[in-house]
Amino acid sequence: MVTTLIRFLVPGTSNRFRCGGLSVELQTARLVAGLCATEVVTYRQRQLDSPFLDDCLKAEKPDPSVLWIVSWGFDVPGLIRRLRGHRVAYHAHSSGYGFSLPPNVPVLAVSRNTLGYWGARAPRNSLHLLPNALDEAWLKRGARGSTELRPIDVLVQARKCSPYVLNQLVPALRSSGLIVEVQTGWVEDLVDLFNQSTVYIYDSAEYWRSRGVSEGFGLPPLEALASGCVVFSSFNHALSDYANPGFTTHQIGCSSLVFDQQRIISAVNAPQQWSADPFVIDRLLDDCSEKMLISRWKTSLTNLDALNALQMDGHPYLKTIPGWRLRLRDWLGRVATVVNRLPVWPASSKRKGA
Numbered sequence: 001m002v003t004t005l006i007r008f009l010v011p012g013t014s015n016r017f018r019c020g021g022l023s024v025e026l027q028t029a030r031l032v033a034g035l036c037a038t039e040v041v042t043y044r045q046r047q048l049d050s051p052f053l054d055d056c057l058k059a060e061k062p063d064p065s066v067l068w069i070v071s072w073g074f075d076v077p078g079l080i081r082r083l084r085g086h087r088v089a090y091h092a093h094s095s096g097y098g099f100s101l102p103p104n105v106p107v108l109a110v111s112r113n114t115l116g117y118w119g120a121r122a123p124r125n126s127l128h129l130l131p132n133a134l135d136e137a138w139l140k141r142g143a144r145g146s147t148e149l150r151p152i153d154v155l156v157q158a159r160k161c162s163p164y165v166l167n168q169l170v171p172a173l174r175s176s177g178l179i180v181e182v183q184t185g186w187v188e189d190l191v192d193l194f195n196q197s198t199v200y201i202y203d204s205a206e207y208w209r210s211r212g213v214s215e216g217f218g219l220p221p222l223e224a225l226a227s228g229c230v231v232f233s234s235f236n237h238a239l240s241d242y243a244n245p246g247f248t249t250h251q252i253g254c255s256s257l258v259f260d261q262q263r264i265i266s267a268v269n270a271p272q273q274w275s276a277d278p279f280v281i282d283r284l285l286d287d288c289s290e291k292m293l294i295s296r297w298k299t300s301l302t303n304l305d306a307l308n309a310l311q312m313d314g315h316p317y318l319k320t321i322p323g324w325r326l327r328l329r330d331w332l333g334r335v336a337t338v339v340n341r342l343p344v345w346p347a348s349s350k351r352k353g354a
Contacts, residue, residue, distance in 0.1 A: 005036065006069060007039045007051075021072070067089060071090070080102065097213060100320075103125060106307070130296050144281065155180075161203055164203065191223075191227065194223060202221045221239060228275070231249040248280060
């Protein structure tokens with residue numbers, strides 16, 4: 001049966017829930033609406049402009065043509081239980097939450113890092129790679145290729161940034177005479193802010209390590225590349241999808257404060273020598289365009305509909321063997337190998353004269 005409606009589940013859409021994950025879900029719902037009808041459904045906060053999960057479940061029976069998308073990390077296991085009997089897919093941003101997935105729940109991974117996580121944890125589930133799309137404003141207005149001097153030498157966004165960058169590197173760069181902008185509040189036009197900056201610094205490794213989960217997709221450094229900035233970044237989790245040390249981006253926090261300081265000063269003074277190959281950046285940006293995302297979703301929906309049709313015909317899904325059972329099987333195999341290597345003692349013979 002062909003999917004006729006996709007419902008994206010989010011806790012709410014008000015400022016209380018504003019974050020990158022919410023922005024991505026709303027953007028994806030808007031883009032996928034070109035393939036089939038979509039709805040944003042809330043489950044924590046009732047809102048006049050969105051259906052509420054409890055109301056939907058009370059008023060409707062499970063419909064195989066409706067696909068529910070869950071994504072909100074810690075809420076995923078509970079949402080899947082509440083949606084038992086309905087078609088559900090997991091739009092996987094960050095990884096490391098520790099839960100397992102039923103075999104009939106596909107994984108729509110936004111990065112290769114997350115894809116690899118679920119490829120190891122749930123290798124029999126249907127897996128898909130659907131990178132998040134850059135907003136068209138970054139592609140149309142990003143000042144790539146511009147050689148004009150920019151008023152901001154170094155841009156740092158305080159959210160997710162390491163104490164090392166904020167408390168050690170920023171003061172060191174300012175003491176060297178550089179103009180450093182630390183963005184802390186809401187900015188109406190981020191594209192303009194990035195276009196005014198020569199170097200962009202992003203260091204989120206410690207932030208995500210403290211939370212025990214991963215950087216889900218790492219759009220800010222990609223947005224900086226789209227704006228023609230020289231990017232110094234950490235390479236944790238999804239950032240490694242496109243961060244090629246010394247080529248597309250440069251490592252921040254690289255062994256020495258002085259080493260960071262010297263390289264950033266050099267990049268500010270000669271950005272063309274530190275910038276990534278424009279052809280490489282164009283390929284990266286094209287792969288993260290809204291057009292490419294729609295194409296990937298179209299392919300994935302075709303596969304998901306085919307799987308759904310098989311399930312409705314009674315064909316069971318393959319199951320992933322739990323890790324503890326695999327380890328037990330391996331242990332028993334090694335024990336059997338040791339036992340088989342033991343010498344076989346001959347049967348004792350009767351003593352002479354007995």
